[in-house]
Amino acid sequence: MRVNFVLSEVATGLRRNLTMTVAMILTTAISLGLMGTGILIARMISDMKEIYYDKVQVSIFLADGVTDEQRSAIETELKDSPEVKSYIYESKDEAYERFQQQFSQQPELVQNTPADALPESFRVELVNPERYPVIAEEFPNGENGVDQVRDEGDFLDRLFSLLNGARNATIAVAVIQALAALLLISNTIQLAAFNRRNETNIMRLVGASRWYTQLPFILEAAFAGLIGGLLAVGGLVLTKVLFVDRTLAGPIKAGIITGIDWSAIVSTGAIITVGGVALAGFASYVTLRLYVRL
């Protein structure tokens, strides 16, 4: 295979079709970028699930006027309950401290919240998280110093369904965009083949192998896929640096949501770039088989 020859054919093809090439690269980039975002959100969701579901499952918030006896009665009951795997006690002071930490990015909120506004609580981990109703029954709301029993899992489920929805929407748009990109690639390749019909006709007549004739077109599309993929990776990097690391810095630091680390960007970037190259090359190959006589 004469590498120089093939590469110069590719370069000529891309140059002749500059506008189509740019369109092809941009749609591919947007599609791959969204695909990458979807993958990152999915990763984030699974990371967060691990952190959250392992932690607290049920919170028992104590009433403001709870007595020492009531408190120790609750603790004894938790200690003896076969449903409870472990529990921790959080005092008002500890709750406030954690609150300060969580909202360190919003000092006004912290300043306007009195130190004793947050209730003391027991954070309970169940043997089986599904058994939440049993615990709720044992500690009726508003009785024996209990203000409220809350199933954190329920809240998490709602949070995660929201995140799952965001992921699905992103991937859906990415798929539609990918379809547009594939059609555009197919069109561009048909146009490129038409522009170079003189060359390819001669190649056919002098006995160039099919592979030799097709390769420049396939590489042309694959190149667009590569550039599109790299642009998409650039987009992911910018999203991390400008949005995730800045705007979401507070919640990430407080451990409310997980951040996106560089290794995730690298592996996702690799997936979408390789995927983009392969998909574009494949689309080109299929187009040549179906529409172009080489």
Added chain:
Amino acid sequence: MIELQHVTKLYPASGRPALDDVSTEIDKGEFVFLIGSSGSGKSTFLRLLLKEDTPTSGNVVVNGKVLNTMSKWQVPKLRRTMGCVFQDFRLLRDRTVAQNVAFALEVINKPTRTIKRVVPEVLEMVGLEGKAHRLPNELSGGEQQRVAIARAFVNRPLVLLADEPTGNLDPETSEGIMLLLERINRTGTTVIMATHDYHIVDSMRRRVIELNGGVITRDQTRGVYGVGR
């Protein structure tokens, strides 16, 4: 060398066959004129030899290989043994004379060393030494056809197919082209030339196969274009 056995070619769009039960044989080193009016089946004849088309029935045999049963990936190999020249030259306008000829070798993966050696040789043979770096539109029609012949011959094909190679050229220029084709024929290459040019056919006195409505109506060893002309 080349054999057609009861070859019929029907194009779906037309009711009349382009070739109708044609049988003939062409030996190695022959020079054959293929004559007949437009639509008589000359082009179909040439296309079948290149396996650009497959016959509806009958066999086409080239170099001992039956083309009907030849698989797609073997076709390039077949075409490397054949050269083609056309009425409209089919040169690449953005490449020089030498690049046009070299193109035919580059795309079949010949080593650069070989290309550098044989391209000047063949250009000299067709009489274009000194014009290697011209672009096609800087050349006369006859010169452009010489480039096309150089490109067809540079890989030393066993067969040279020429479809009206002098169709766009004046008689004097045509004569030069014919001398060149004769010279190529003398190297042992079989030449099959479809033409309308009776001056050329009459003066060359070579084998003439005449097609009429897809049927061979005449096959003479030292023929002329038309009886009584």
